[in-house]
Amino acid sequence: MFADYLDLALRSFRRSKALTALVVLLMGCGVATCMVTFAVFRATAADPIPWKSNQLFVPQIDNFGPAQNWKGEPPNLLSYTDATVLLHARQARRQVLIYGSKWTVMPGDAQHLPSSQEGDAVSHDFFAMFDVPFRYGGGWSASDDDQRAAVVVISSALNQKLFGGADSVGREINLDTHAYRIVGVLDNWNPSPRFFDVSSTWYPFSHPRQLYLPFSRAIDLQKAASTNFYCSTNSVDPYLPNWDSILHSECAWIAAWVELPTRADVERYRGWLHNYAAEQQRVGRFAWPPNVRLSDVGQWLDVMKVVPKASALSMIVSASFLLICLVNVVGLMLARFMRRAPEIGVRRALGASRGAIYRQFLVEAAAIGLAGGVLGLLLTALGMAGIGHVFEPEIARLATLDASLLLLTVLVAVAASLVAALYPTWRAAQVQPAWQLKSNG
Amino acid sequence: MTMQIRPILAALRRHKMATLLIVLQIALTLAVVSNALFIVKTRVLHLSRPTGTDEAHLFVIKNGWIGQPDVPHIDAQMRADLVTLRSLPGVHNAFASEAYPMQEGGGGLVRIKHQVAQTTKAQLALSYFADEHALDTFGTALVAGRNFRADEIVSLGPYDASRPAVIIITRDLAHKLFPDGAAVGQRVYLSDDGPSTIIGMVDRLQGSYAGSSTRSIDEDTVLVPARYASSDDGASYAGGTVYLVRAQPGQLAAVLRAAPAALVAQNRMRVISPEDGVVTLEQARTKAYATDRGVAIMMGAVCVLLLLATAGGIVGLSSFWVGQRRRSIGVRRALGATRGDILRYFQTENALIVGIGVVLGVALGIAANLSLMTHYELPRMPLWVLGVGALLLWLLGQLAVFGPARSAAAVPPVEATRSV
Numbered sequence: 056m057f058a059d060y061l062d063l064a065l066r067s068f069r070r071s072k073a074l075t076a077l078v079v080l081l082m083g084c085g086v087a088t089c090m091v092t093f094a095v096f097r098a099t100a101a102d103p104i105p106w107k108s109n110q111l112f113v114p115q116i117d118n119f120g121p122a123q124n125w126k127g128e129p130p131n132l133l134s135y136t137d138a139t140v141l142l143h144a145r146q147a148r149r150q151v152l153i154y155g156s157k158w159t160v161m162p163g164d165a166q167h168l169p170s171s172q173e174g175d176a177v178s179h180d181f182f183a184m185f186d187v188p189f190r191y192g193g194g195w196s197a198s199d200d201d202q203r204a205a206v207v208v209i210s211s212a213l214n215q216k217l218f219g220g221a222d223s224v225g226r227e228i229n230l231d232t233h234a235y236r237i238v239g240v241l242d243n244w245n246p247s248p249r250f251f252d253v254s255s256t257w258y259p260f261s262h263p264r265q266l267y268l269p270f271s272r273a274i275d276l277q278k279a280a281s282t283n284f285y286c287s288t289n290s291v292d293p294y295l296p297n298w299d300s301i302l303h304s305e306c307a308w309i310a311a312w313v314e315l316p317t318r319a320d321v322e323r324y325r326g327w328l329h330n331y332a333a334e335q336q337r338v339g340r341f342a343w344p345p346n347v348r349l350s351d352v353g354q355w356l357d358v359m360k361v362v363p364k365a366s367a368l369s370m371i372v373s374a375s376f377l378l379i380c381l382v383n384v385v386g387l388m389l390a391r392f393m394r395r396a397p398e399i400g401v402r403r404a405l406g407a408s409r410g411a412i413y414r415q416f417l418v419e420a421a422a423i424g425l426a427g428g429v430l431g432l433l434l435t436a437l438g439m440a441g442i443g444h445v446f447e448p449e450i451a452r453l454a455t456l457d458a459s460l461l462l463l464t465v466l467v468a469v470a471a472s473l474v475a476a477l478y479p480t481w482r483a484a485q486v487q488p489a490w491q492l493k494s495n496g
Numbered sequence: 497m498t499m500q501i502r503p504i505l506a507a508l509r510r511h512k513m514a515t516l517l518i519v520l521q522i523a524l525t526l527a528v529v530s531n532a533l534f535i536v537k538t539r540v541l542h543l544s545r546p547t548g549t550d551e552a553h554l555f556v557i558k559n560g561w562i563g564q565p566d567v568p569h570i571d572a573q574m575r576a577d578l579v580t581l582r583s584l585p586g587v588h589n590a591f592a593s594e595a596y597p598m599q600e601g602g603g604g605l606v607r608i609k610h611q612v613a614q615t616t617k618a619q620l621a622l623s624y625f626a627d628e629h630a631l632d633t634f635g636t637a638l639v640a641g642r643n644f645r646a647d648e649i650v651s652l653g654p655y656d657a658s659r660p661a662v663i664i665i666t667r668d669l670a671h672k673l674f675p676d677g678a679a680v681g682q683r684v685y686l687s688d689d690g691p692s693t694i695i696g697m698v699d700r701l702q703g704s705y706a707g708s709s710t711r712s713i714d715e716d717t718v719l720v721p722a723r724y725a726s727s728d729d730g731a732s733y734a735g736g737t738v739y740l741v742r743a744q745p746g747q748l749a750a751v752l753r754a755a756p757a758a759l760v761a762q763n764r765m766r767v768i769s770p771e772d773g774v775v776t777l778e779q780a781r782t783k784a785y786a787t788d789r790g791v792a793i794m795m796g797a798v799c800v801l802l803l804l805a806t807a808g809g810i811v812g813l814s815s816f817w818v819g820q821r822r823r824s825i826g827v828r829r830a831l832g833a834t835r836g837d838i839l840r841y842f843q844t845e846n847a848l849i850v851g852i853g854v855v856l857g858v859a860l861g862i863a864a865n866l867s868l869m870t871h872y873e874l875p876r877m878p879l880w881v882l883g884v885g886a887l888l889l890w891l892l893g894q895l896a897v898f899g900p901a902r903s904a905a906a907v908p909p910v911e912a913t914r915s916v
Contacts, residue, residue: 077808084801159562159767168760171560171767232563277564279654294657364872365791368535372798375528379521379802383809386517390816445790478513 057418064419071391075423078387082427085380086468087434088373094439094460095446096370098453099260099362103246104185108352111184112313112321113254114141114328117346118305118335123287129346130307131254131359132283135274137331138309142178146327147313147320149180152270153252154309155282160217161229172213173281174230174266175252176273182208182239184314185251190214192224192239195269199238203275208239208267230266231276247453248361250352255282255310259361260449274302284308325349363450381475388423388479392416396486403488416480417473424472428465435464504845507821514813515849522853522889525806527860530885531868532795532802534877539792543785545714547597547777548666548700550635553588553743555776556596557756560736560767561726567653570725573763574737580762581739582629584754586747589633593625593738594724595704597777598784602738603704604658606718608673609685619716621669622703625652626719631664633742634701639667641680641696644721652722659689660720664696668715686718706784736767752776806889807896814842814900818907825904826911835905842901843894850893854886861885 068075102108116137117129124130133141138152158174181187182194191214195206207228214223227234248259277298286293286306295301315321325347332345350358392399399412436456443451508515559577561570574592581590595602607618624630627649631638641664648662663686670679683691701717726736739759743751756768768774818825825838865877 074812077812081805081808084805088798088801157560159560161562168764168770169562169767171769296655363787365787368791368868368872369794372528372532372795375524376798376802376805379524379528380805382517382521382524383805383812386514386521386809387812389514389517390813394816394819445794447786447790482513 060415060418061422063415064422067391067395067419068422071394074387074391078384078391078423079426079430081380081383081387082424082468082472083430083434085377086427086431086464086471087438089377089467090431090435090460090464091438091442091454092366092369092373093463094435094454094456095366095442095450096362098247098455099366099450100356101247102353103248103250104352107186107314110314110316111352112147112315112324112349113355114311114313114324115348115350116328116332117343118307118341119287120341120343124346125288127346129348130285130288132285132307133309133311134305134307135302135309136305138311140331141311141313144327144331146324147315149184149314150178151181151184151312152178152309153181153255153312154270154273154280155252155255155264156273156278157281158230158266158268158278159232160213161232163229172265174268175264176268176270176278178270180314181267184312185246188242188244190240190242191222192237195238200269200271203272204269205233205235205272206238206269207235208241209237210241210263210265211243212262213265214240230268231278233276235268248356250356250361251312252282252310253356253359253361255280255308258449259356259359260447260453280308282308321349363446365446366450369445377471381471384472384475385478388420388476389482392479392483395483399483399486400488403486409484412484412486413480416483417476420472420476420480421469423476424469425465427472428468431464431468432461435460501844501848504841504848508845508849511817514817518810518813518849519853519856521806521809522850522893523856523860525802526854526857526882526885526889527864529799529802529888530857530861530882531864531877532799533885534865534881535874536792536795536799537881538875539788539795543788543792545702545706546700547702547706547781548634548636548698549597549702549777550742551597551777551781553745553748554633554635555741555743555748555752555755555774556780557739557741557759557768558736558773558775559739559759562765562767565765567651567656567725570737571651571723574723574725576762577737577739577759578629580758581741581755584751584758586744586751587755588742588744589629590739590741591627591629591633592723593630593740594726595624596738596740596775596780597702597704598706598780599704600784601705604720606686608669608718610673612685612688614685619669619673620713621665621716621718622705622713623718623720624701624704625722625724626664627721627723630719630740631698633740635742636698636701638664638696639699640678641694643696644719648721650722652724654726657687657689658720658722659687660692660722661690662695662721663692664698664719665694666701666715666717667697667699669717670694670697672716686720748776803888803892807892810846810893810896811899814846814897815903818842818900818904821904822907822911825907826909826913829907829909830912838905838907839901842897842904846893846897846901847890850890854889857889858882858886 104111115129115131116133117124118134118137119130121127142150142152153175155173155175157171159169160172161169179195179197179200190211194208195204199206207230214220217228223237223240226237228237245262249261249263250259253259284306286304293304295304313324315324328347328349329345332341332347335341336344439454439456442454578590578592581587604623606621606623608621609618626644628644628646631643644662644664652658665679673679673684674682679694680697682694684694686692700715703714703717706714741751741755752774756774759766759768828838861882868874869876
């Protein structure tokens, strides 16, 4: 029966080539535009650490106060004072502090020129908290943090550049004219969006940094942050004459994360944060009631507005485009099906049930959808190739045409065609056998 | 014409769904196309703004210092570097700053007050560190006042507060600070520690954030007379020192290679990234406005596709319509209607349907713009954009229906006698 309907559909395609081609073209264009923008949207709105994203939290403490903060929201980063309290309080399973700076890698010989590398100063829990994969070695220990040890973890890219990809654990590199012992080499690690330091870098779609050094050591070296550093959202930064005044200032520049495995842990931590802020109010540091936040990865990416405006905007536009194509297809299918009213009348008169008419025309619609989907696939592939012209290379690189997207393209095309065919099919099924025979007999 | 409207309405009533579909399609298309065109217009305006500099001959060298040298050392090195750069063949002029136009960050944000104890909101502006060579390097001419003198340029370290005695500002900022009179000679406060006298005004000079989110103050720039010694290559967003170099006409390519080599030859204890350490302003422009250009291309493409789709839809539905009405067209022809009458009938019908769609589309378009305004900080769309969109759709409708209408007009009167 199904094969029969398919045969009928193919015959009808042959009879009205132009109309069929138009419908298929519309479906193809609509679906392809949606898929290309969806591929970008999917990449930018992805969960970078799905197995753990509801256990990792960013604490925020309002040390700016209502007069200096942004619309009542606490700053996105912590002051050194709050960050170190949080680190040493050990109220969570793991806690990590992060700030970024640039380090000069000095070559071992005189032939090569020094190069500047971005590095994150992190506390030792960083690697375990974010499940950072290692190719060689591992992270450093809590005691390395306490002793401000001169240890470093380097990326696989930097290891390739400096040591030709060999196991470099135990070897030394020279950063800012100090010697550091390499304790670990990362495997390929590129969480997208780069969520863990998005509040310091503002730009979540670049590669992670090349160097990771102990937070305590960077502070000791008075290594200034190259990342976001702000002291209020609406007035002049205070005069900070030296490093000590930076550490004791209320400026925000350190990103903090805590790992809280259970819901109870989250509630307990929220309470602790609140109490800490209340305590700061009691001792007179804050002149305002506690204003704290605790956001998991998803919430934090929302707060930081990680999905680029261009991506969300193009998603909306292409969805509207598909909708308009669909309205168009409804009209064209109506035209196709009603043109065949005599044929339907004959079939009904010969004993075909309404259900049979439904099935016949829905199969035809699905076949159109399938054709549209295949065209959509071709256009999607074409669109993915041209995506670099529309989006920044860092974002375009993330959008990939994989099996799930291919399947989705065809599924959307078929589903959309079926939805578009519902009304025309209903109208077709309403055709009265006798009336058609009479007027066209 | 007016005679035809009543029968058209009667006919449309018999094809409620098909009419509704075209109306809906016209409305949605107008809503999307007008908003998309408006986005294209704002983006194109944004990305074609001039910086006010001699972009074709300007480039920057991003120079990082190694081993956290102290401020006097960096300052001495910066002076030596500037001598090296300015004496290089093909170099017109050069100066040192911490940021450059279209960098998308880097420059300082200053708050300018008329008095220390001012209760009203301070005027925000973007700053560049500059010296007496800065204006000539940018290629920006003074329109009032004078340039910095060499003795006014101070050395600043990362822990020093900037309180310049004299500043040069842009015309746009001058107008915001002193809407009623001349700004040159006036005193303003960049910090609470002391006033700064405005000694000069340039016509136009864009701040370093253009391309990002500071649109309203992109033209409000302050030049602060100082050599800023960033203590290592990480103290500022850009890191280290930015040398802006203006090449002589035709010399840019040669100087691009020679300048960083000359600096390294002068002293090796620096980092100039081989990938992005040397950037021409043209490259900076391409990078800074990549998203704007991308969005404009994408929206433009969607508009074209959408209009084509709508035209296709109108052609398809109209020809179906004509096919269904062959007999009644034949009857009309037999009763004395001319070909022109039939043609006009379908053109008028289409104009009417598009008209209804346009009314609905204007409402939808405004609603869409309002929601985009709240979610994506787009400006309000002027009504003329909708007008242009409506005219476009109306023309498109007339064009699309012309084919089917002509084939309707070609129906012979004898059709009335067939298949009855």
